[in-house]
Amino acid sequence: xxxxxxxxxxxxxxxxxxxxxxxxxxxxxxxxxxxxxxxxxxxxxxxxxxxxxxxxxxxxxxxxxxxxxxxxxxxxxxxxxxxxxxxxxxxxxxxxxxxxxxxxxxxxxxxxxxxxxxxxxxxxxxxxxxxxxxxxxxxxxxxxxxxxxxxxxxxxxxxxxxxxxxxxxxxxxxxxxxxxxxxxxxxxxxxxxxxxxxxxxxxxxxxxxxxxxxxxxxxxxxxxxxxxxxxxxxxxxxxxxxxxxxxxxxxxxxxxxxxxxxxxxxxxxx
Amino acid sequence: xxxxxxxxxxxxxxxxxxxxxxxxxxxxxxxxxxxxxxxxxxxxxxxxxxxxxxxxxxxxxxxxxxxxxxxxxxxxxxxxxxxxxxxxxxxxxxxxxxxxxxxxxxxxxxxxxxxxxxxxxxxxxxxxxxxxxxxxxxxxxxxxxxxxxxxxxxxxxxxxxxxxxxxxxxxxxxxxxxxxxxxxxxxxxxxxxxxxxxxxxxxxxxxxxxxxxxxxxxxxxxxxxxxxxxxxxxxxxxxxxxxxxxxxxxx
Numbered sequence: 001x002x003x004x005x006x007x008x009x010x011x012x013x014x015x016x017x018x019x020x021x022x023x024x025x026x027x028x029x030x031x032x033x034x035x036x037x038x039x040x041x042x043x044x045x046x047x048x049x050x051x052x053x054x055x056x057x058x059x060x061x062x063x064x065x066x067x068x069x070x071x072x073x074x075x076x077x078x079x080x081x082x083x084x085x086x087x088x089x090x091x092x093x094x095x096x097x098x099x100x101x102x103x104x105x106x107x108x109x110x111x112x113x114x115x116x117x118x119x120x121x122x123x124x125x126x127x128x129x130x131x132x133x134x135x136x137x138x139x140x141x142x143x144x145x146x147x148x149x150x151x152x153x154x155x156x157x158x159x160x161x162x163x164x165x166x167x168x169x170x171x172x173x174x175x176x177x178x179x180x181x182x183x184x185x186x187x188x189x190x191x192x193x194x195x196x197x198x199x200x201x202x203x204x205x206x207x208x209x210x211x212x213x214x215x216x217x218x219x220x221x222x223x224x225x226x227x228x229x230x231x232x233x234x235x236x237x238x239x240x241x242x243x244x245x246x247x248x249x250x251x252x253x254x255x256x257x258x259x260x261x262x263x264x265x266x267x268x269x270x
Numbered sequence: 271x272x273x274x275x276x277x278x279x280x281x282x283x284x285x286x287x288x289x290x291x292x293x294x295x296x297x298x299x300x301x302x303x304x305x306x307x308x309x310x311x312x313x314x315x316x317x318x319x320x321x322x323x324x325x326x327x328x329x330x331x332x333x334x335x336x337x338x339x340x341x342x343x344x345x346x347x348x349x350x351x352x353x354x355x356x357x358x359x360x361x362x363x364x365x366x367x368x369x370x371x372x373x374x375x376x377x378x379x380x381x382x383x384x385x386x387x388x389x390x391x392x393x394x395x396x397x398x399x400x401x402x403x404x405x406x407x408x409x410x411x412x413x414x415x416x417x418x419x420x421x422x423x424x425x426x427x428x429x430x431x432x433x434x435x436x437x438x439x440x441x442x443x444x445x446x447x448x449x450x451x452x453x454x455x456x457x458x459x460x461x462x463x464x465x466x467x468x469x470x471x472x473x474x475x476x477x478x479x480x481x482x483x484x485x486x487x488x489x490x491x492x493x494x495x496x497x498x499x500x501x502x503x504x505x506x507x508x509x510x511x512x513x514x515x516x517x518x519x520x521x
Contacts (some may be wrong), residue, residue, distance in 0.1 A: 003436040004350050008359060011347030011407055017360040018404035023365070025384060078281060085278035096278070097446025103285045105512040107465045109482050110501040113489050114288035117295070117498065124291060127303040151285065153273075211468050216489065226372040233376040233472070243380070246373040254368050255343035 013214065023250075029218045030243035040239050049246035057228070057245075064225040067107040067139065067214075068207035075154040075203045076196065083158035083195070084188070087165070097159070112216050115145050119217070137219030145213040150206055154199035161195030162188075194264055200261040205253045225249050271395065312499040322500060325484035329464055331395060336402035337460040343403065344410025344454055344459075349440065351411070352418045365409040374405060375472035382473060385459035386399055393475035401473045402466065406459040413458060413519065417451035454518035457511050465508070 030048050035041040051057065086096045094197055103111065118124045119135040135141060153182040165188065189196075211226030218224075223231075225245060232242025293369060296313070300306035316322055366374070378401050382393060391397075421444070427440040445452075467482040474480060479487075481500070488497045 003440070004354065007346040007350035008356055010343045011350075011363075011411070012356075012359055014404060014407060015345055015359065015366065018378065018381070018400055019362050019366045019369075019374075022374075022381040023369070025380045026373070026377045029380060081274060081277050082281045085274050096282075099282050100285065102509060103289055105461075106289060106505040106508045107482070107501075109465070109467050109485060110292070110504055111289065113485070113497060113501060114292045116489055117292055119290060124295075124303045148285070148288070151281075171352070176491060205368075209372060210371040211370075214407055216486075229372050229376055230472075233379060239380065242376060246376055249370055250368070250373050253370060254365075257368050 026243045032240050034238050048241045071207040072204045074147045078156035083155045087162035110213035141217040142214045142222045145217045146207050150203045153202040161192045177269040293502040296502040312495040316496050316499040320491040325481040329481040336399045336463045340403045340406035340459045341456040344407045348411045348414035367406045371468040375469040379472045395478045397473045403465040410455040413455040417448050450518040455513040457515040
C-alpha cells in the first residue's frame with residue numbers, strides 16, 4: 001500500500017462507518033414497517049413516503065418551506081445593504097468582517113438562548129415596556145431566531161461578489177444619468193446575482209432543516225420538518241416514518257446545493 | 271453613503287446586542303431583567319452547580335478526545351487528496367456537510383441502536399466521541415486543503431530527490447509548513463465539538479450529558495441567570511479560541 005492510500009485509509013474507514021452506513025440504514029428503515037414496540041420490521045413498503053402526503057404532514061412541510069423562504073428573503077433584504085457597505089468600506093473592511101462574524105462564532109445554543117432571555121414574558125422587552133406581551137412561541141420568534149443566526153451566511157457570499165464590482169461601472173452609470181436607485185436596480189443587482197443565489201441557498205438549507213431554533217423559540221407550536229424527524233425518533237418511536245422524513249429533508253438540501261454548485265455562482269465565487 | 275453607514279451600524283448592533291445584553295445581565299445582582307447592581311453571584315452559583323460541572327467535564331472529555339482524533343484523520347485525508355482526487359471520500363465528506371444536523375443525529379442513533387443488538391454497547395461518552403469525530407473530519411479537511419492549495423509541491427519533491435522517503439518528506443518538510451493550519455483546524459474542531467447540541471443529545475446516554483445539554487435543559491425549565499453566566503463564559507472562551515484559530519490560518 002502506498003503512502004497516499006495509507007493517509008486516506010482512516011478517513012475512508014471512519015466516514016464509511018459513521019457517515020455512509022448510518023445514512024444507508026436510514027434509507028433502509030424508510031422502506032420498512034414500524035414494529036409493535038417501536039422497532040423496525042418487515043415487510044418492505046412505500047407507505048412511509050405516502051404518509052408524508054397526509055394533510056397533517058403536508059402542513060408541516062408547507063410551514064417549513066414558508067418559514068425557510070421568509071427567513072431567506074429577510075436575510076437578503078437585511079444582508080444586501082450590509083454587504084454593500086462592507087464591500088465599499090475601504091481599509092475598515094477586515095474589521096467590519098470580524099464584527100460580522102464574531103457573534104456567529106459563539107455557540108449556536110447560546111445565541112438562541114439570548115433571544116429566549118430577551119423575548120420571554122418576564123424578559124427584557126416586557127420588563128422595559130412594563131407589558132406581558134406573548135413574544136415567544138410563535139412563528140415570528142422562530143423567524144427572528146433564524147434570521148439572526150444565519151444572516152452572516154447571506155452577507156459573506158454577497159460581500160464576495162460586491163467586492164469585485166468595478167467602481168468605474170457605477171461612475172459610468174452616474175455619468176450616463178442614472179439615479180442611485182436605477183444604478184442599484186440595473187447595474188449592481190444584476191452583477192451580484194451569483195452572490196444573491198449563493199447566499200440564498202446557504203441560508204435556505206439550514207433554515208429548512210432547523211431544529212433547535214423552532215424548538216426553543218417556537219415552543220411546541222411551531223413544528224418544522226426537523227422537529228418532526230426528532231419527534232418520530234424519540235417520543236413517537238416511529239423510526240421508519242422518521243427515516244422517510246429525514247430522507248425528504250436531505251434530498252431537498254442536497255438538490256439545492258447541487259444546483260448551486262453547477263450554477264454560475266459557484267464558478268464566480270470559488 | 272450616510273444612510274447606508276447608519277444602517278450598517280444598526281445591523282451590526284442587531285448581531286451583537288443580544289449577546290451583550292446576555293453578558294451584562296449575568297453580572298446582575300437580581301434574578302430578573304431589572305438591574306439591581308453588580309454581582310458575581312450567578313458565577314458562584316454556576317461554579318457550585320454539580321450538573322453544570324458534570325456537563326462541563328463530559329464536554330471536555332469528549333472534545334479532548336474527539337478534536338485530536340478528527341484533526342489527525344482530517345489532516346491525513348486532506349494530504350491524501352492533495353495531488354490526486356479521491357472522489358468517494360470527497361463525496362462522503364461533502365455529504366456530511368450537506369446533511370442537516372438532525373438527520374446526522376438520528377442516522378447515528380439508528381446505527382448505534384442497530385449495533386447494540388450485536389455488541390450490547392449502550393449509548394455513552396464513546397458514542398458521542400465517535401459522532402463528533404465523524405462530523406469534524408470535513409471541517410478539518412477543508413482548513414488543511416485550503417492551506418495545501420498554496421503549498422509548493424516542489425519542496426516535497428526536492429526532499430525526495432535528496433533521498434527522503436515519502437513519509438519522511440511529509441513529516442520533515444510538509445508538516446512543519448502546514449503546522450499552523452493543523453493547529454487552527456484542531457481549535458475549530460474543539461469548538462464545534464464543544465458547541466454541538468442537536469447531534470449530541472440524540473447519541474448521548476443518560477449518564478453522559480454534555481454542557482450544551484445541561485444548558486438546554488435549564489433554558490427549557492425557565493428563568494435562571496445561572497444560564498447567563500455560563501453563556502457569557504462560553505461566548506468569551508469561544509471568541510478567544512476562534513480568534514487564535516483565525517490568526518493561525520493566516521500564517
